Amino acid sequence: MRWRFMLFLALPLLLLAALPLAQGAAAASIFDTHSPSGSSIATLFWIVFGIAAVIFVGVEVALIAFTIRYRQRGEEGEPRQIFGNRRLELLWTGIPALTLAIVFGIMVVTMRGVEAGPVNDPNALTIEVIGHQWWWEYRYPDQKVVTANELHLPVGQPVHLRLRSDDVIHDFWVPALGRKMDLIPGQTNDLWVQADSPDVYTGSCAEYCGLQHAGMRLRVFADTPDDFAAWVVGQQRGEPPLSGAAAHGRTLFFQSQANCVSCHVIDGTTARDNVGPNLTHVGGRTMLAANILSNTPDNMVRWLLNPQVVKPGNRMPNLHLSENDARDLAAYLESLK
Numbered sequence: 609m610r611w612r613f614m615l616f617l618a619l620p621l622l623l624l625a626a627l628p629l630a631q632g633a634a635a636a637s638i639f640d641t642h643s644p645s646g647s648s649i650a651t652l653f654w655i656v657f658g659i660a661a662v663i664f665v666g667v668e669v670a671l672i673a674f675t676i677r678y679r680q681r682g683e684e685g686e687p688r689q690i691f692g693n694r695r696l697e698l699l700w701t702g703i704p705a706l707t708l709a710i711v712f713g714i715m716v717v718t719m720r721g722v723e724a725g726p727v728n729d730p731n732a733l734t735i736e737v738i739g740h741q742w743w744w745e746y747r748y749p750d751q752k753v754v755t756a757n758e759l760h761l762p763v764g765q766p767v768h769l770r771l772r773s774d775d776v777i778h779d780f781w782v783p784a785l786g787r788k789m790d791l792i793p794g795q796t797n798d799l800w801v802q803a804d805s806p807d808v809y810t811g812s813c814a815e816y817c818g819l820q821h822a823g824m825r826l827r828v829f830a831d832t833p834d835d836f837a838a839w840v841v842g843q844q845r846g847e848p849p850l851s852g853a854a855a856h857g858r859t860l861f862f863q864s865q866a867n868c869v870s871c872h873v874i875d876g877t878t879a880r881d882n883v884g885p886n887l888t889h890v891g892g893r894t895m896l897a898a899n900i901l902s903n904t905p906d907n908m909v910r911w912l913l914n915p916q917v918v919k920p921g922n923r924m925p926n927l928h929l930s931e932n933d934a935r936d937l938a939a940y941l942e943s944l945k
């Protein structure tokens with residue numbers, strides 16, 4: 609009986625001791641923030657955690673001490689019964705109420721700071737984020753750039769994300785950059801993010817949105833201002849000159865058998881339909897299929913031969929392409945840097 613009792617007491621302490629390990633393991637986590645709002649959320653967490661830890665340790669120590677000090681030592685009958693002690697009752701009502709009031713206060717301050725963002729900052733960059741089953745569309749209205757799945761933003765500059773959805777509810781969440789927010793059909797939500805240091809930050813859709821919810825991953829490239837400007841110029845460039853397999857791939861792309869044009873956009877061409885990701889610069893992306901495959905010619909061929917094997921349930925059907933046609937199409941798409 610006694611070992612069970614000891615285990616019962618030790619379990620919460622063991623869990624507490626394991627916490628720093630969990631923190632170390634989760635490098636791209638809510639504890640490893642790279643943005644002002646992410647940092648204030650993490651700070652709030654540690655303050656609340658600290659308060660809770662002090663209370664937990666205090667209660668456990670008192671519990672153990674009193675259990676040992678006042679255990680039954682062979683006396684007969686009931687112990688002396690004590691009722692009503694006004695000072696004690698005031699204390700154990702007042703202290704928790706005060707503690708909760710403090711936690712509430714710092715929480716409201718943090719929420720207001722994270723919510724507001726630098727609303728009237730003329731330096732802010734606006735990006736429209738549109739959720740689709742199961743990929744992300746990014747539109748830079750001022751730069752006239754549209755891309756998919758890989759979000760580029762400059763470090764040190766406030767970014768105003770305008771979030772909406774093309775179908776069901778999705779949720780944009782890159783833990784290193786702060787809070788998450790839903791993308792809701794028929795509504796636009798605003799989220800302010802700012803990256804402090806250049807890096808690639810990952811995240812995922814955080815609202816169950818169907819079969820490939822888990823395959824709706826996020827990659828945010830926080831670029832230096834120069835790299836970002838160069839990226840924008842690259843995105844504004846038109847189609848490169850083509851020859852050989854890539855030129856044949858282009859012909860296939862615009863033919864009815866492959867039927868790519870009925871779902872995809874390539875700027876400056878007749879491919880103008882927005883069902884699937886904009887492919888104007890697909891060759892320049894690091895990943896494919898909403899960040900589940902690295903962007904290599906072989907993976908592109910694999911995807912084109914049967915997208916339903918790579919990512920079951922996605923909107924792109926099996927086009928029954930021959931191996932050679934798939935290779936040529938991949939050559940064309942990979943040339944679109």
Ligand code: CUA
Pocket residue numbers: 739742777778779813814815816817818820821822824
């Ligand atoms: Cu989109 Cu889950």
